[in-house]
Amino acid sequence: MNTNLKKINIYAIYLGAFILILPLIAFFINAFSFRWFYPQLVPKELSLQAWVRLKLIPKIDNRSFDNFLELWLSNPTIIKALLNSLTIGLIVTIASIIIALPAARVLGLLNFRFKKIIIFIMISPTILPPIAFVLGLNINFISLGLSGSFFGVCLVHLVPIMPYVVLTMTGIFANYNPDFEHQARTLGANKFKTFYLITLPAIAPGMVVAALFAFLVSWSQYLLTFLIGAGKIMTLPLLVFSTASSGNPALTAALSIVFIFPTILILFFASKFVTGDSSAKYGLGKL
Amino acid sequence: MNNKFKFITFAIISLFFSKLVSAEVAPGFNSWDDVKAAAEGQQVNVYMWGGSDAINSFVDDFYGVPLKNDYSITLNRVGIAGTIDAVNQVLSEKEAGITEDNGSIDLIWINGENFWTLKQAGLLYGPFATGLPNSKYVAWDNPAVNLDFGRSVEGMESPWSSAQFHFIYDSARNNYEDMPRNYGELSNWISNNPGRFTYIKPGKAGFVGTRFIKQIFFELSGGHDQWVGPYNDELYTKWAPKVWRLLNSWEENLHRSGETYPANNADMHALFANGEVDMSFTQSPRGAGPTNSSGTTPLTSRAFSFFKNMIGDFNYWAIPYNAPNKAAALIYADLVLEPILQAAQVQPANGFCCGWGIGTDKVTNLEGIAAIKDAQNNLGDAAEDQGILAKALVSDIAAEYQDKIEADWFANVLLK
Numbered sequence: 001m002n003t004n005l006k007k008i009n010i011y012a013i014y015l016g017a018f019i020l021i022l023p024l025i026a027f028f029i030n031a032f033s034f035r036w037f038y039p040q041l042v043p044k045e046l047s048l049q050a051w052v053r054l055k056l057i058p059k060i061d062n063r064s065f066d067n068f069l070e071l072w073l074s075n076p077t078i079i080k081a082l083l084n085s086l087t088i089g090l091i092v093t094i095a096s097i098i099i100a101l102p103a104a105r106v107l108g109l110l111n112f113r114f115k116k117i118i119i120f121i122m123i124s125p126t127i128l129p130p131i132a133f134v135l136g137l138n139i140n141f142i143s144l145g146l147s148g149s150f151f152g153v154c155l156v157h158l159v160p161i162m163p164y165v166v167l168t169m170t171g172i173f174a175n176y177n178p179d180f181e182h183q184a185r186t187l188g189a190n191k192f193k194t195f196y197l198i199t200l201p202a203i204a205p206g207m208v209v210a211a212l213f214a215f216l217v218s219w220s221q222y223l224l225t226f227l228i229g230a231g232k233i234m235t236l237p238l239l240v241f242s243t244a245s246s247g248n249p250a251l252t253a254a255l256s257i258v259f260i261f262p263t264i265l266i267l268f269f270a271s272k273f274v275t276g277d278s279s280a281k282y283g284l285g286k287l
Numbered sequence: 288m289n290n291k292f293k294f295i296t297f298a299i300i301s302l303f304f305s306k307l308v309s310a311e312v313a314p315g316f317n318s319w320d321d322v323k324a325a326a327e328g329q330q331v332n333v334y335m336w337g338g339s340d341a342i343n344s345f346v347d348d349f350y351g352v353p354l355k356n357d358y359s360i361t362l363n364r365v366g367i368a369g370t371i372d373a374v375n376q377v378l379s380e381k382e383a384g385i386t387e388d389n390g391s392i393d394l395i396w397i398n399g400e401n402f403w404t405l406k407q408a409g410l411l412y413g414p415f416a417t418g419l420p421n422s423k424y425v426a427w428d429n430p431a432v433n434l435d436f437g438r439s440v441e442g443m444e445s446p447w448s449s450a451q452f453h454f455i456y457d458s459a460r461n462n463y464e465d466m467p468r469n470y471g472e473l474s475n476w477i478s479n480n481p482g483r484f485t486y487i488k489p490g491k492a493g494f495v496g497t498r499f500i501k502q503i504f505f506e507l508s509g510g511h512d513q514w515v516g517p518y519n520d521e522l523y524t525k526w527a528p529k530v531w532r533l534l535n536s537w538e539e540n541l542h543r544s545g546e547t548y549p550a551n552n553a554d555m556h557a558l559f560a561n562g563e564v565d566m567s568f569t570q571s572p573r574g575a576g577p578t579n580s581s582g583t584t585p586l587t588s589r590a591f592s593f594f595k596n597m598i599g600d601f602n603y604w605a606i607p608y609n610a611p612n613k614a615a616a617l618i619y620a621d622l623v624l625e626p627i628l629q630a631a632q633v634q635p636a637n638g639f640c641c642g643w644g645i646g647t648d649k650v651t652n653l654e655g656i657a658a659i660k661d662a663q664n665n666l667g668d669a670a671e672d673q674g675i676l677a678k679a680l681v682s683d684i685a686a687e688y689q690d691k692i693e694a695d696w697f698a699n700v701l702l703k
Contacts, residue, residue, distance in 0.1 A: 035582045038561035049582065053340050077343075077366075142383035148391045230376055230391050231334060231365040242366045246338040247553025248583055 024260070030253035050254035054078050078239060078258065085219060085235040086262070088150070092157045093214040097207060099158070100165040107166070108173025119170075123163040130160065130223050138227045148230035156228040157218045164213040172206030212270050219263060312418035313617055319420055323358065325614035330361040332612070333619065334373040335396035337366020338553070341581060341638040349631055350622060360615045370401045371491070377410050377607045390609030393616040397444060398602045399436040399494075400686045405605065406443050412606040412613060414442025419617065421624035426646030430515070430682055432601050437516065437685030444603035445620040448632055448641035450570035451599035451676055452498050453592035455556075455578070457585055461565055466591045470506045474533065477540045483565040485542035485549060485558065488701075489693045492551045495568050497689050498598050500696065503530050504688075505596040511681040518687035527691075531699040538700070548701075553583075560584050572642040574670040576635050590671040597679040601644065626655030633662040 030036070031050055033043035051057040055076035058067040072079055107119065125133075137156065138147065146152030180202070184194045222237040229235075236259045244252045316322045331354070337343055343366060351362035367373055373395045380390050397405075405411050416422060425446055426432050433440050456466055467473040477484050487496030505511040508526045513519075538545035542564050549555040552568060556578055559567035567584065571577050574590025604620045606613060622628065624645055632639040647659050666673070 035560075035585065037585060038563075047582075053344070055344075139379060139383055142379055142385065226372075231367055231372070232332070232363070232391060234365075239366075242337040242368055243340065245368060245551075245553065246340060247551075247556055248340070248581060250582065251340060 027253045027257055027260075030249050031257055033250055036249070047250075050248075050250040053251055054254055054258075056254075056258070077234060078236075078255070081234045081236045081239045082258065082262075084150075084233060085237075088154055088157060088225075088233075088235065089215045089218045091154050092161060092218045093211050095154070096158055096161050096165045096214045097169075097211060100162065100169050100210070103166050104169030105173050107170040108176065109178060119167075122166050125159050126163045133159070134224055134227050141228050147228060148232040150233055153225055153229045153233045153235075156224045157221055160221070160224070161214045161217045164217060165210045168210040168213060169203070169206060172203045172210075176202055208270055212266065215266065216263060313415035313613075314412065315613065316617070322614045322617050326612070326618045327359045329612040329615035330363050331615035331619050332363045332365060332391060332393045333396075334365045334367055334370075334376075334392050334394065336368070336370055337364075338368070341577060342641075345632065345637055345639040349628055349637070350619065353622065354615075354619065358615075358618050360618060362619075369492070370395065370397055373397075374401045374404055377405060377609075378408070380607075380609060381408070381410055386609050388609065388611045388613070390607055390611055392607050393610045393612045394604050394606055394619060396447065396602065397605045398600065399683070400689065402435050402444055402603065402605060403438050403686055405607070406438070406441075410608050411443045412608050412610055412616075413444075415606065415617060415620070416440065416442040416445035418442075419445060419621040419624065421621050421645075424624055424626060424629075424645035424649045426649065429646070431599060431680075434682065435601070435603065436683050436689070437518075440603070444605040445624070446601045446603050446644040447623050448639075448644045449572075449599060449601045450641055451572065451592075451680060452495065452502070452597050453569060453574070453590055453671055453676065453679075455559065455567040455569050455575045455584065455588050455590055456565060457559070457587055458589045459585065459587040460562075463589065463591060466566075468591075468594050469596075470503050470533075470593075474537065477537050480565065481540040482542055482544075484537075484540075485545075485555070485564050487552060487555050487568065488548035488550055489696045490550075491693075493549075494689070495552050495555075495570065496548070497692055498683070499568065500530065500534070500692055501684065501688065502593075502596045502598060503533065505681065507533070511596055514684045514688075515682065516685070518685040523688065523691060527695060527699075531695070531703075534696075534700045535703055538703075545700075556583050559588075570641075572633065572670065572673070572676065573635055573666055576667050576669040577638065579669050580635070580638065589669055592671045592675050592679050594675065595679050596681055597676065598683050599680045600683045602641070626650045626652070627658050630655070630658035630662040633659075633666075635665050635667055 029043065032046050032048065034045040034047035034049055036043035036045075048057050048060075052059055055071060055074075056078060057063065058071050103122075107115065134156070137159075141147045141152050141156070146155065180198050181194050184198045185191075189197065220237055221235075222241055225233060225235050226238055229238075231238075236255075240252070240255050240259050243255050246252075311317055312319055312322065316325070333346070335342075335346070343364065346364055347362070351364070354360040354362050373392055374397075376392060377390070377395075395401075395405075416425075417427065422445070431449075432446060435444070454466070456463075467476045473484075486499050487493040489497040489500055504523075504526050505514060507529050508514075508522075513522060542558065549558055552570075555564075555567050558564045560583060567588075569575060569578070569590060575584055575588035578584040579586055579588055604616075604623070606616045606620070610616055626645065629643060629645050629647075631637050632644075633642060650656055650659060663673070
């Protein structure tokens with residue numbers, strides 16, 4: 001009876017995974033198809049044309065290693081966008097963690113008046129749709145000379161990211177016992193050593209989760225990047241949107257694979273922090 | 288006293304002549320050599336609709352390379368979802384008080400209402416278009432060129448290419464001879480082939496659909512001539528109800544009984560390619576050629592045109608008033624009019640899908656003529672007979688008609 005139930009559970013998990021993976025399979029078929037129209041059940045023509053058009057694979061007659069290298073080093077739009085997305089994501093992730101750390105510590109460890117209101121204000125960017133605040137922000141950014149700059153885009157990405165990072169890290173600190181720090185201090189460790197040896201290892205798993213959130217939110221920003229970047233800072237979501245409007249499914253699918261691949265990779269390596277015994281998992285309940 | 292007066296008169300006259308002698312090619316530049324010298328080492332920020340990868344790579348390959356090699360200019364092509372985004376950017380910059388050379392946009396691929404918005408607000412740099420050396424190839428005497436949706440261009444934008452509305456059909460499903468050749472015949476075709484036709488929803492994203500409806504006005508009212516010139520409300524109000532009546536009479540026989548309409552040309556191509564409808568619209572002189580080779584329509588797709596009232600228009604490059612690299616922008620606007628490059632944009636192998644920006648008869652050098660001939664010969668069998676298209680060509684009309692038609696179509700056809 002019990003083993004039967006277990007079997008059913010496992011099948012249910014397989015089914016869930018299958019449903020999640022199905023759209024990805026469709027992406028892959030589309031990305032290598034050519035002139036795939038109804039009523040063809042499977043594409044009649046398979047082709048790398050989408051990848052050639054994206055300038056990720058050289059034209060058919062010169063596919064040597066040197067040509068690949070030359071093509072990629074010639075800095076096609078997609079490589080530029082990929083690098084931009086990655087750098088912005090990394091910078092913003094690190095910045096958001098540093099900014100959130102003190103706030104989360106106070107919110108997680110202390111109780112004080114108006115705490116709920118402060119938390120509400122902090123998460124308000126996730127309630128407001130970006131379009132509601134970005135048009136106004138855009139004018140401010142232009143007059144501050146931040147529009148169209150790399151720094152400006154990083155700065156505006158922090159707006160939707162901060163709530164996630166602060167909330168996640170608050171969860172960690174809600175479960176955190178600062179007495180360990182006092183103990184270390186009485187045993188002669190200085191502030192830096194205490195942070196490095198006691199605080200950091202305790203909050204690290206939760207920090208990874210917060211960093212994941214930060215990176216993924218930054219990775220998928222379209223509107224904020226588009227308006228504040230003034231079209232000058234090309235990132236992958238911008239490229240995906242403009243390609244999707246051209247109505248070439250193969251091209252859009254190929255680009256989407258490039259877009260989701262890094263996130264899948266990151267999730268894969270970070271999965272033990274998300275599913276494992278992370279303090280972030282049950283911290284929020286104590287708020 | 289008298290001497291002084293004479294001196295002033297002399298000074299004024301000589302100033303006047305010096306102005307004539309060193310006539311500016313564009314505001315701030317006395318000669319083309321000045322422009323070239325100033326442009327060296329600049330980066331030109333080109334804002335253009337980025338939805339066609341064929342056009343994108345054409346610009347990168349055919350303009351980016353010579354700009355770098357011959358003028359030391361770096362091309363920064365910025366793909367945007369719609370030209371309106373660039374217009375809004377210029378408007379925001381104006382609001383934020385960014386003037387002089389401190390803007391972010393050097394060139395906008397533009398025409399119609401977007402051009403008029405910026406020109407009217409005084410947010411364009413110019414006049415520059417007639418000062419470009421290659422301006423001699425442009426058919427400035429043609430109203431289709433010197434009027435942009437009925438508004439005079441006055442040198443504030445320089446042409447790039449042209450497009451003309453016509454249709455695509457699939458030769459595997461239909462015969463060329465059976466296709467309708469005017470709106471009357473199309474009406475019959477729709478009732479004989481229920482569910483097999485639809486048109487693009489008129490609107491900002493579907494200007495091709497608006498164009499499809501404008502042409503009905505021309506046919507029903509008996510000719511295009513009376514529609515040229517400024518907006519005429521009396522004329523519009525007279526014919527609009529008849530147009531809505533015709534469109535409503537089609538509705539039950541349209542794809543999905545006219546409950547939904549494709550929002551843009553890409554959606555329409557998708558319906559056509561997947562066999563849901565039998566016609567799509569094209570704007571390319573190559574007909575179905577560009578979509579056939581990019582794989583968005585079946586390889587057997589061909590083009591056909593009505594014999595009359597097919598709207599064609601030109602599209603242009605404009606320079607915002609606060610463009611940071613005006614010299615490089617001028618070089619770019621001039622470069623795209625080179626006969627060889629114009630032939631290259633029509634040449635099917637290069638994958639660009641728009642037509643001539645210059646009057647091909649104005650080209651006199653042998654190299655240019657040969658390139659133009661070769662491009663015309665290579666248009667291929669996916670294109671309609673160029674003679675039929677040329678005979679059917681009419682210019683687009685005042686921008687107010689577009690707003691009116693879009694709003695009234697919603698009220699009188701979609702919501703009916």
